[in-house]
Amino acid sequence: MLRFALRRLGVAIAVAFTVSLACFLLLHLSGDLATSIAGPEATAAQIEAVRKQYGLDRPLVTQFADWLWHAVQLDFGRSYYFQDRVIDLIASRLPVTMILGGLALAFALIVAIPLGVIAAIKRDSWIDRLALVIAVLGQAMPSFWFGLTLIIVFSVQLRWLPASGADSWQGFILPVVALGYYATPAIMRLTRTGMLDVLGSDYIRTARAKGLRTGTIMFKHALRNAIIPVIALAAVQLGFMLGGSLVIEAVFSLHGLGYLAWEAIARNDYPVMQAIVLILASIYILLTLGADLLNAAIDPRIRVR
Amino acid sequence: MTDHLLEVRDLHVDIPLGHSTLHAVRGIDFHVDRGELVCLVGESGCGKSLTSLALMGLLPSRARRRAAALRFAGAELTTLPERRMADLRGNRMAMIFQEPMTSLNPAYTIGNQLTEALSRHRKVTAAQARDRAVHLLERVGITAAASRLGQYPHQLSGGLRQRVMIAMALMCGPELIIADEPTTALDVTIQAQILHLLRELQQEFGMAVVLITHDLGVVARVADRVAVMYAGEIVETGPVASLFAAPSHPYTRGLLACIPVPGRTRPGEMLGSIPGIVPSLTGRLEGCAFRNRCGEARDACAGPVPWRQGLAGQAVRCVGAA
Numbered sequence: 001m002l003r004f005a006l007r008r009l010g011v012a013i014a015v016a017f018t019v020s021l022a023c024f025l026l027l028h029l030s031g032d033l034a035t036s037i038a039g040p041e042a043t044a045a046q047i048e049a050v051r052k053q054y055g056l057d058r059p060l061v062t063q064f065a066d067w068l069w070h071a072v073q074l075d076f077g078r079s080y081y082f083q084d085r086v087i088d089l090i091a092s093r094l095p096v097t098m099i100l101g102g103l104a105l106a107f108a109l110i111v112a113i114p115l116g117v118i119a120a121i122k123r124d125s126w127i128d129r130l131a132l133v134i135a136v137l138g139q140a141m142p143s144f145w146f147g148l149t150l151i152i153v154f155s156v157q158l159r160w161l162p163a164s165g166a167d168s169w170q171g172f173i174l175p176v177v178a179l180g181y182y183a184t185p186a187i188m189r190l191t192r193t194g195m196l197d198v199l200g201s202d203y204i205r206t207a208r209a210k211g212l213r214t215g216t217i218m219f220k221h222a223l224r225n226a227i228i229p230v231i232a233l234a235a236v237q238l239g240f241m242l243g244g245s246l247v248i249e250a251v252f253s254l255h256g257l258g259y260l261a262w263e264a265i266a267r268n269d270y271p272v273m274q275a276i277v278l279i280l281a282s283i284y285i286l287l288t289l290g291a292d293l294l295n296a297a298i299d300p301r302i303r304v305r
Numbered sequence: 306m307t308d309h310l311l312e313v314r315d316l317h318v319d320i321p322l323g324h325s326t327l328h329a330v331r332g333i334d335f336h337v338d339r340g341e342l343v344c345l346v347g348e349s350g351c352g353k354s355l356t357s358l359a360l361m362g363l364l365p366s367r368a369r370r371r372a373a374a375l376r377f378a379g380a381e382l383t384t385l386p387e388r389r390m391a392d393l394r395g396n397r398m399a400m401i402f403q404e405p406m407t408s409l410n411p412a413y414t415i416g417n418q419l420t421e422a423l424s425r426h427r428k429v430t431a432a433q434a435r436d437r438a439v440h441l442l443e444r445v446g447i448t449a450a451a452s453r454l455g456q457y458p459h460q461l462s463g464g465l466r467q468r469v470m471i472a473m474a475l476m477c478g479p480e481l482i483i484a485d486e487p488t489t490a491l492d493v494t495i496q497a498q499i500l501h502l503l504r505e506l507q508q509e510f511g512m513a514v515v516l517i518t519h520d521l522g523v524v525a526r527v528a529d530r531v532a533v534m535y536a537g538e539i540v541e542t543g544p545v546a547s548l549f550a551a552p553s554h555p556y557t558r559g560l561l562a563c564i565p566v567p568g569r570t571r572p573g574e575m576l577g578s579i580p581g582i583v584p585s586l587t588g589r590l591e592g593c594a595f596r597n598r599c600g601e602a603r604d605a606c607a608g609p610v611p612w613r614q615g616l617a618g619q620a621v622r623c624v625g626a627a
């Protein structure tokens with residue numbers, strides 16, 4: 001198990017490095033950074049001054065090595081716009097995004113897994129059909145549109161919940177639903193397929209032959225096997241949701257990492273952009289790593305591979 | 306009549322298929338007494354597995370079961386609610402399946418799956434359940450039994466897994482075990498061991514066993530009584546010695562002719578080398594279902610075929626049988 005974990009960690013670090021390099025190259029190849037930082041009215045001399053000031057005149061390799069050397073020490077430099085240290089900016093914004101993502105995933109799992117299980121047990125019943133409708137709607141609806149719909153219904157018309165801000169826990173409800181709903185269909189469909197597969201298996205027949213109670217059969221014997229692919233999917237979905245929170249945070253004015261990304265893009269704040277990409281990529285990688293380890297813990301056959 | 310451990314009267318199993326219905330089991334009668342080993346034998350597809358699943362209440366959800374009587378230890382199973390049926394399963398009647406490789410849950414240890422069979426039906430402590438599991442694993446011939454409890458199914462060979470399945474069936478000390486081709490998926494050398502083990506356990510614990518097989522060679526070695534199935538019906542039944550000495554049904558005689566004889570038959574050769582094909586099981590069958598393959602068929606075979614009692618408890622369903 002330890003060797004398995006170490007090997008997966010090695011892969012994870014390699015992926016994080018590659019993502020950072022790709023992001024760095026994309027930023028630098030997309031145009032002259034000094035020109036866009038200096039702004040449209042800047043003179044040639046001003047642009048050269050900016051180039052020197054930010055070290056953009058150095059060779060790309062040196063710039064990247066320098067950035068990487070500091071980044072591994074969690075030093076991402078200073079924001080061009082806010083003037084604060086990038087790490088402080090991220091530290092202040094990350095909790096909002098993490099809470100939003102974590103709650104959204106929890107919401108998705110709590111809704112999707114029971115629905116998937118019931119849809120499988122009561123296959124072709126009205127509840128199975130309803131679940132299918134929810135899934136199709138969820139997959140078809142853009143998250144900003146769904147978010148706006150929620151705001152119109154629950155904030156503007158019913159006035160039950162605030163439309164924006166993270167000052168109170170109520171402020172999180174609508175964004176969590178908007179973001180979590182996005183992951184619900186995929187998780188539900190996979191749970192349903194997995195359960196149907198497992199329920200037809202020989203070991204479920206064995207469990208029934210032992211006279212086990214329906215609850216034991218469904219939750220101990222069936223769900224544990226059916227959930228294995230769902231865990232990997234949930235990790236991927238959480239990754240997508242961190243991406244999706246860019247949109248949701250903008251819609252609900254939540255000052256998280258996604259909102260910071262908007263601000264950074266709008267203001268050519270390259271150090272912030274580069275740091276957010278690395279952080280999001282790292283979180284995403286850690287999530288898949290965590291899912292792999294969790295799967296290994298659930299499915300004994302994975303451990304020996 | 307009523308003191309049989311298991312009594313089956315006019316059991317049918319139908320499977321709806323689109324616009325027709327498969328009558329897989331067509332009104333069979335048989336009984337099993339306490340401590341008796343009864344073999345149900347017949348070619349693949351004749352309805353043996355569906356019969357056993359029907360007895361256990363484990364039929365696939367779309368299959369329909371119908372019977373005049375299905376009495377087990379005094380209880381009428383046809384009217385028993387599913388909850389009460391579940392109380393019997395794994396407790397007083399247990400089952401061993403044909404597929405040892407897939408019949409154990411890959412996510413749980415052997416010990417977990419063994420002990421849950423006992424703790425479901427008896428008030429026992431974890432330690433007591435564990436002791437019983439170790440004891441039975443040893444009894445079914447598994448070495449280092451205590452250390453096996455922590456192992457997962459994928460760490461065991463097919464033969465070992467089938468021994469685990471047998472131990473699992475024994476956990477609550479059932480009165481009846483139904484074993485559906487328990488050796489078919491195993492290597493030939495292991496087949497003989499498992500068969501021998503089953504017979505030994507049956508005698509040691511005084512259990513009744515319904516052993517399902519397609520191999521009359523198996524029947525000859527272990528059975529007390531035998532029922533021969535063809536196309537969803539039982540065509541001949543009787544004590545194994547008299548049935549082998551004087552098979553009355555042409556199908557039984559055909560099966561007997563196919564038993565491998567050491568030195569003369571190639572290993573792995575299956576029986577069922579009776580020429581012809583089994584009739585379709587959809588729709589009604591008039592007369593004797595075997596008559597398209599029977600060398601002794603005559604006009605009367607197209608009409609109703611009554612049971613005839615023979616000597617020494619034998620019974621046969623054939624108009625030509627003397």
Ligand SMILES: Nc1ncnc2c1ncn2[C@@H]1O[C@H](COP(=O)(O)OP(=O)(O)O)[C@@H](O)[C@H]1O
Pocket residue numbers: 320327329347348349350351352353354355356365586
């Ligand atoms: N779940 C099922 N759906 C449709 N047909 C089935 C199903 N199970 C069994 N059958 C059919 O019923 C007949 C009897 O099957 P089975 O009882 O498994 O035979 P045996 O165990 O004697 O080989 C076969 O024709 C088989 O194809």
Ligand code: SF4
Pocket residue numbers: 554555556593594595596597599600601602603606610622623624625626
């Ligand atoms: S009833 Fe007729 S066809 Fe059927 S087995 Fe007997 S002789 Fe053959």
Ligand SMILES: [Mg+2]
Pocket residue numbers: 350353354355485486
């Ligand atoms: Mg079978």
